[in-house]
Amino acid sequence: FMNKALKNILILILFLLTLIFIFTSLHVPLSQDEGVFLSISRAVSNGHLPYIDYFDHKPPLIYLLLILPLKLINSNFIFYRLLALFINLLTSFFVFKIAENYKKNIGLLAAVSYLFLVYIFEGYYLISEPFLALFLSASFYLIIKSKNNYNFILSGILASFAVLTKQPAFISVLALVFIAYRNNKKLENFMYFILGVISPLIFLSIYLVFSGMLDIFIEQVLTSNFYYPAMPITLVLLKSLNLIYQSWYFWIFVIYFAFVVKQKDKILLLLMLLLPTMTYLVRDYAHYWIQSMPFVAVCFSLGSDYFAAKYKKLSVAILVVFLLTSIPTVKWFFWMYINTWKAQSVEQQEATEYVKFLDGDYIFAENRFTPFYFSSSKKNISRFLYITEITDHYGASQDVISKLDMKDKLIVLWPNDGIVYSRGIENKIKDKFNKVKSYDKLNMDVYINY
Template identity: 30%
Template sequence: MKNLTTTFSFYLVFILFFLIYVRFNGLIFDAVSWDEAAYMTTGRDVANGLIPYKDFLELKPPLTFFLFSIPSVFFDDSFIAFRLYGYLFLYLSSIILFYIVSENHKLNLAVLFVFLFIGIMNYHFWLWNTSELITLPFILLSFLFLKQKSFFYSGLMISLATLIRINYCFTVIFIIFFLAYKIYRKEMKFIYLYRYILGGLIPLAIFIIYFYYHGALLDFKISNFDIFLAYSSENTFFSGIYNFFKAIFKLNYFYSYVFLPFSILLIFSLFGVKKDDYILRIYILSISLSIILSGHSYSHHFIQLIPFLIIFIAQTNFDWCNFTNRFKNFLLYTSILITFFISTFSNYKFIKEGKSIKSYHLYNKILTVIPAIDSNTKILALDYQIITWKYKSPRMSKITHTPSLFKKTTKTRIKPYVRNGIFDENYLDHLLNAKPEIIICSVRICEESRKSYEVEKISKLLIGYKEIYREPNVSKWEYTKTGTIIIYKSVN
């Protein structure tokens, strides 16, 4: 037993070193990420005592903000610490995945599946912190506890996951129906369903009490129910299916050296699963359905599926007994080696250039071109919100996700707030009259005249401002897109 524990611990250290090695470029990669900057801002807001939905609006469940407040408590303005915090969740997910997969395979093969997971998660648009990333340990633990028939803890974990990503409510519904069916077939006692529901209600009850105490219960309900329905209804079910498979195609096309071997491996596994794992199928099906129903299918939504697809692949035979299995092993090793070699090249380049990590971050460069900036400077960041986070600039809007301020869909999404007197319907007019000293924008929002944006109001906003700086090709956006940041300064 002692030797087994020592061996298991060795693999956990091995996984940690592999993760740090291949993920190191994520500390350098300063991307124009709307979500990450919003989480950095809302995390600090919660750490400073602000109440979600009442003092600021961000359409994510509440546990998201509280988890992202932890880096702000200890490292208030450290971009690197915030990234490393996300690595912690990736490592925890890797440990749980390793434990799950090791039940079917030897440890030396189980660790390869974890390396495959880490390699896939190294896709450039998944290097920064997302709600999908920090929810993985909770949703994986809910799966593990359910498999072990620890229903209370499974319900507790999936409740925490749902309080980070609301789409897991589909998984909850599927599991409750599955357990009810088992009870109907007399294959399970009702007490197990009761424990599952009880475990799930405890975190929700705590947040209900919290928001009731702070007079924000209606705000909580609207943000997590009404707005979720409005967001999901923006696309039809068929367009959701189309966007789902289009995203899969793009991932395989633009990140083919890792995703394509993984996809082929997944296809081979469809014909080689040894057992009927209904619980695993429920998780994969319900998460896939929730992505489809959201209608958007952004690539980072698929982060939620990756560990479960790897568990599915790991349930097949990988013995070197025939050509099919040898080919599957070839794909597995190829994906890992490609990730390793690409990371080696990136790390070698970093060492050779001899620069500090901070020197690669765009915000340090931009701060030098904005004159006389401090915490009192009124900055409206329609893109690249890291600047406002870094300098703790005063809020220009209650809406944290500022890139969506001038989106046409935002008007529809906030209607429940307007109806209940929580938010002013003319918020854009107030913003136009606020006269910030600095506006940070991008070609994407301020120059391309996209149909999804209020182009005329953006043009009106920029009257009385002059461009003082432009940084092209700052980082990759989804797939191959790049961003160009523009800094405007008031001439008045």
């Protein structure tokens, strides 16, 4: 339908914009979540137990997924940005296959669209959501395409992996269960899918029971998340509106696809796109939206293809407007690269080397400096790697304050911009510790107690 030249121009534009996003974001320093995941992953590879030795309210698969990369690559942040890119490219392959299954010759547009969108929604971080999108898109593709029983088992396993990567995937997996049932007349295929879903969960449950970790797992991974207060909906909506503005071009064709285009099995894509959105409005984190992005990309490619067939001139006009409105987004990526990301990543590497060779075996880092637990190879003083409303429900601040007095030659990394969660910990540090180094780009001071 879509004029071939117009489609190729659109693909080229999205590809070039995505290259800009990829290049600039390669210099994003390691984040809080990455620091926690990498630290716990390394500890697990050394025989420690998550949830017991380290508190976290995420399912365990993310730690296991990062063990092999930790063995193969060093602590340089750029390798983890490249790994995130690799995961995103894998997901774009399944987006391509899904789109081609719906309509020939739109797969490349869908794949490039996904890469564009995932970088708008912070997919450059090596966190749960890029893995989540990979598992969900691969599972969905196997369901709609396969006739082989073993592929249905694999699809179910991938769906289970999504849940074991992050809890909100449960909603998408419910949609996959419906799709597996609806799309297969053979009950046998559906049962193979269910077998795949429950198998990893059964193995995990058996391990948790025999290791005595079941209660603490349920408490941290399920119950503790309810101690995290929802953000004011106005703040979440403001952030969401900004994200929608940056990606409006895709949403208008998704809407067109949803309400106008007659497409077989359209409901399956819309279910995967829409069902999880209720979880995105709890907090103003852009990366939450990545869970839906593979299906946004496919719906967009279908919608824009059909729209261009009927309204070619209007399609060109909308594309021109998209180009103009993308200029601020491109400028933002370049501004962040030049003024923030590049300088912070360089300073993070310098600080890593400085802290690594400081005389001291133990370290405590404020939330935003959790990557230093991983990169410095120092021992943490508490099983709480970060202090939030969730961990404070379990006495994290008091635990840290008490242990600040118990360790000799302790290194503390603390913000110098006044933006901290625990004033009690800050007062203790400033009263008992000596500041020996400052990193202005990171807004970080280094303290020691010797």
